[in-house]
Amino acid sequence: MKFKIVARILGLLLIFLAVAMLLPIPFSLYYGDSDYIALLISSGISLSVGIIPLLIRKNEKEKKELRAKEGFAVVTLAWIVFSAFGALPFVIDGAIPSYTDAFFETMSGFSATGATILTDVEAMPHGLMFWRSLTHWLGGMGIIVLSLAILPFLGVGGMQLFKAEVPGPVVDKLSPRITETAKILWSVYVLFTAGETILLMLGDMSFFDALCHSFGTMATGGFSTKNASIGSYGSAYIDYVIFIFMVIAGTNFSLHYRMLKGSFRAVWKSEEFRFYISIIIGATLLIGIDVYARNYTNIFETLQYTLFQVAAIITTTGYGTADYETWSSSSQAILFLLMFVGGCAGSTGGGMKVLRFYLLFKFVYSEIVKLIHPQAIVPVRIGGTVVDRKVMTNIAGFFVLFMIITGFGIIIMSYMGLDFPSAAGAVAATINNIGPGLGQVGPTDNYAFIPTGGKWLLSFFMLVGRLEVFTVIILLAPSFWRK
Amino acid sequence: MKFKIVARILGLLLIFLAVAMLLPIPFSLYYGDSDYIALLISSGISLSVGIIPLLIRKNEKEKKELRAKEGFAVVTLAWIVFSAFGALPFVIDGAIPSYTDAFFETMSGFSATGATILTDVEAMPHGLMFWRSLTHWLGGMGIIVLSLAILPFLGVGGMQLFKAEVPGPVVDKLSPRITETAKILWSVYVLFTAGETILLMLGDMSFFDALCHSFGTMATGGFSTKNASIGSYGSAYIDYVIFIFMVIAGTNFSLHYRMLKGSFRAVWKSEEFRFYISIIIGATLLIGIDVYARNYTNIFETLQYTLFQVAAIITTTGYGTADYETWSSSSQAILFLLMFVGGCAGSTGGGMKVLRFYLLFKFVYSEIVKLIHPQAIVPVRIGGTVVDRKVMTNIAGFFVLFMIITGFGIIIMSYMGLDFPSAAGAVAATINNIGPGLGQVGPTDNYAFIPTGGKWLLSFFMLVGRLEVFTVIILLAPSFWRK
Numbered sequence: 001m002k003f004k005i006v007a008r009i010l011g012l013l014l015i016f017l018a019v020a021m022l023l024p025i026p027f028s029l030y031y032g033d034s035d036y037i038a039l040l041i042s043s044g045i046s047l048s049v050g051i052i053p054l055l056i057r058k059n060e061k062e063k064k065e066l067r068a069k070e071g072f073a074v075v076t077l078a079w080i081v082f083s084a085f086g087a088l089p090f091v092i093d094g095a096i097p098s099y100t101d102a103f104f105e106t107m108s109g110f111s112a113t114g115a116t117i118l119t120d121v122e123a124m125p126h127g128l129m130f131w132r133s134l135t136h137w138l139g140g141m142g143i144i145v146l147s148l149a150i151l152p153f154l155g156v157g158g159m160q161l162f163k164a165e166v167p168g169p170v171v172d173k174l175s176p177r178i179t180e181t182a183k184i185l186w187s188v189y190v191l192f193t194a195g196e197t198i199l200l201m202l203g204d205m206s207f208f209d210a211l212c213h214s215f216g217t218m219a220t221g222g223f224s225t226k227n228a229s230i231g232s233y234g235s236a237y238i239d240y241v242i243f244i245f246m247v248i249a250g251t252n253f254s255l256h257y258r259m260l261k262g263s264f265r266a267v268w269k270s271e272e273f274r275f276y277i278s279i280i281i282g283a284t285l286l287i288g289i290d291v292y293a294r295n296y297t298n299i300f301e302t303l304q305y306t307l308f309q310v311a312a313i314i315t316t317t318g319y320g321t322a323d324y325e326t327w328s329s330s331s332q333a334i335l336f337l338l339m340f341v342g343g344c345a346g347s348t349g350g351g352m353k354v355l356r357f358y359l360l361f362k363f364v365y366s367e368i369v370k371l372i373h374p375q376a377i378v379p380v381r382i383g384g385t386v387v388d389r390k391v392m393t394n395i396a397g398f399f400v401l402f403m404i405i406t407g408f409g410i411i412i413m414s415y416m417g418l419d420f421p422s423a424a425g426a427v428a429a430t431i432n433n434i435g436p437g438l439g440q441v442g443p444t445d446n447y448a449f450i451p452t453g454g455k456w457l458l459s460f461f462m463l464v465g466r467l468e469v470f471t472v473i474i475l476l477a478p479s480f481w482r483k
Numbered sequence: 484m485k486f487k488i489v490a491r492i493l494g495l496l497l498i499f500l501a502v503a504m505l506l507p508i509p510f511s512l513y514y515g516d517s518d519y520i521a522l523l524i525s526s527g528i529s530l531s532v533g534i535i536p537l538l539i540r541k542n543e544k545e546k547k548e549l550r551a552k553e554g555f556a557v558v559t560l561a562w563i564v565f566s567a568f569g570a571l572p573f574v575i576d577g578a579i580p581s582y583t584d585a586f587f588e589t590m591s592g593f594s595a596t597g598a599t600i601l602t603d604v605e606a607m608p609h610g611l612m613f614w615r616s617l618t619h620w621l622g623g624m625g626i627i628v629l630s631l632a633i634l635p636f637l638g639v640g641g642m643q644l645f646k647a648e649v650p651g652p653v654v655d656k657l658s659p660r661i662t663e664t665a666k667i668l669w670s671v672y673v674l675f676t677a678g679e680t681i682l683l684m685l686g687d688m689s690f691f692d693a694l695c696h697s698f699g700t701m702a703t704g705g706f707s708t709k710n711a712s713i714g715s716y717g718s719a720y721i722d723y724v725i726f727i728f729m730v731i732a733g734t735n736f737s738l739h740y741r742m743l744k745g746s747f748r749a750v751w752k753s754e755e756f757r758f759y760i761s762i763i764i765g766a767t768l769l770i771g772i773d774v775y776a777r778n779y780t781n782i783f784e785t786l787q788y789t790l791f792q793v794a795a796i797i798t799t800t801g802y803g804t805a806d807y808e809t810w811s812s813s814s815q816a817i818l819f820l821l822m823f824v825g826g827c828a829g830s831t832g833g834g835m836k837v838l839r840f841y842l843l844f845k846f847v848y849s850e851i852v853k854l855i856h857p858q859a860i861v862p863v864r865i866g867g868t869v870v871d872r873k874v875m876t877n878i879a880g881f882f883v884l885f886m887i888i889t890g891f892g893i894i895i896m897s898y899m900g901l902d903f904p905s906a907a908g909a910v911a912a913t914i915n916n917i918g919p920g921l922g923q924v925g926p927t928d929n930y931a932f933i934p935t936g937g938k939w940l941l942s943f944f945m946l947v948g949r950l951e952v953f954t955v956i957i958l959l960a961p962s963f964w965r966k
Contacts, residue, residue, distance in 0.1 A: 397847050
């Protein structure tokens, strides 16, 4: 492990975080809150600590190129460091007195999970409220990806860093240069965020709330500035605007880029995109029929709430307009399974990703055909090309590992005193980066009551989910540290 | 598909079932019950129907050898036919008036699940009670395996039939001849059943109850002759005898054979066996610590109930001495996960099998190592030999398919009105062939209240679980029926 290079990159990223912490200050001042002080202090601390590794004398003999394993280490550590320092403003201000709670909230922010320990969101001062939503936005498209886009000197080993933060099964390079790809992704992201903000303001939302909710949508995060989340507006217009942008955020961003360049055919040709839309339509129909007579009085209301909730869960945003725990248990079961599906590969959505599920279905079918015709060679194809065996094996391994972690997670959360649906809900809602779960951590509840150990574990799950499991887990393997 | 040969084999097996139906009659007569009439009539019906395909003129030109796909079709159909006709005595006698209920109970019997729709087991006449336990015993080691052992003319395509009924990831041939292997397996099975019966009688159990409970143990079935299952005896001796035989029944029978031939080293050298024992010890410790202060007054009582319940679940027997729903939610979560682990490959236990889990853990680790060292070749090994890639891929596919079926099963059972833990419990308890689940289908409940459609679906899951998924599911693939 080239510890010096790792430390230098982390130092650079920390300075970058210190700058980001200054962005909420105008809002603090505008609304006459005093939380800008905590933001300034935290920014100063982050800056001071970030400079230290840069002062260490460079060892010119060391190669600058990062190996795969260093890429994983840098990215995982960067996310931990960001959450550790990003939590400071909340603690210093006193808005969240417990450091554990502040770390949980910040990791929930950066990982675009949206699980909160706040019992009264609206009591938060505006600077910190903005910071909370900004963590979503920075983490949603990826801190490292952003750094690659705007800090060209990170180009050293940029590909390794990119692959560790965006580890999806298939890398869709939009440009041969990784910094160029990062710039494209972030430009599309900024564009959509601006568009949603304007559309929400047209629906009589304040600029502040519109911006924060757009951050939460495009990152598929879910933090709201309101205690009752999006439901507090009671506006079909706002519901549908956010619904559309949730679906956009859960789509592969390289498709958006292609579409913006005029290639609509690329979008419709994407098997993953069609599968994604089919699941949304299918789940909406199944749940809609179920909740129509039971919970709502007419079809329009049913459609509004069902579409929103299905998109909020599958894209792993986690915004709420309805208390789905009042829906029937079958509708809840469908939502619970959708939690694991998640957004498309290359989107800001969490979960296991639509592409992985699509390929797993094809993989299982190919195994069945192999049993029928033992001599046949049955490759898995997508978009007309054969999926490499190594990629398929990796996806299967991903699924198994994801399930093992979820299983053990449920046992440990049960030890913390949660009943079975709540434990399953808490683990699913964090490892899939959704936010609200089931039972005691349902859409109208929060994570405040979870014991300290549980909050750290769930924070770990959010990290594991955001970095798609392997990037984090390999750091725990003994052979990672062996020479 | 060679329909004529398939029909002839099914006819032969049905005649075999007709003979088996006569075995409970002595018990009916001894206890002065009148249910022997229903058994005789059912036997007559099975015999008459079974003869029909044998009367069709043989087509000498057809090759007698079965292809893989015919093996799968014969075995799946045989299990359905056995349950369909095996249910007749209950309906004809009137002990179970509904045919749906009787089919559920019989499939639960043959598949060694042990889920019951009976609200008062003890009201059942003795002949039918014996028949109910006998279905466990016949299905536990395998109807087809038994047929191969005693009906040499089935040798035609015997290997294909054997592989379809005992589809474990690795075939451990005890003899180059498949009929020889079947004979060995059944001899060991009979020996242990006899041994357990004697030991239970030494604990003051009647011969009838001892035999029925031995059938239920060695098949890892779980039907009891008592309403309160094994708990009704309140005897530590009986609990430990059954505990030991449950562990034996969940062990690979080829290991027993080797041990009986004096090779104790083979047992201890088996990585799967060591993993199996480690899980039992680990789970007992975790649960024991949890329930010690909460539910029991001393260590001996804790150990007695915990060991029994852990073994009853992991081996998928499903006998009960304690109402584990009064245990904490973490202990219940551990038991829920153990349901999926199941017995060893080549045992009578259900579930996904210890060997598959063991290899999946190794597979995931090899995927992690591959990420650290992208150029390395990292095969999965067991017992010093490399596991073939095809086998490993098949196991991964098995796991994915198992989870997909479980997920959809939970949704459908929720539609039937079950809450989330009950739906998850009902699906897990049937697809893993356990019996009791959680919530409304917990250890003190039964399946009587499930709607008709749910009973048929759960019966299907029992079949899917017993034949290890692929054998049944490939019959649903369109390419199975294509020429």
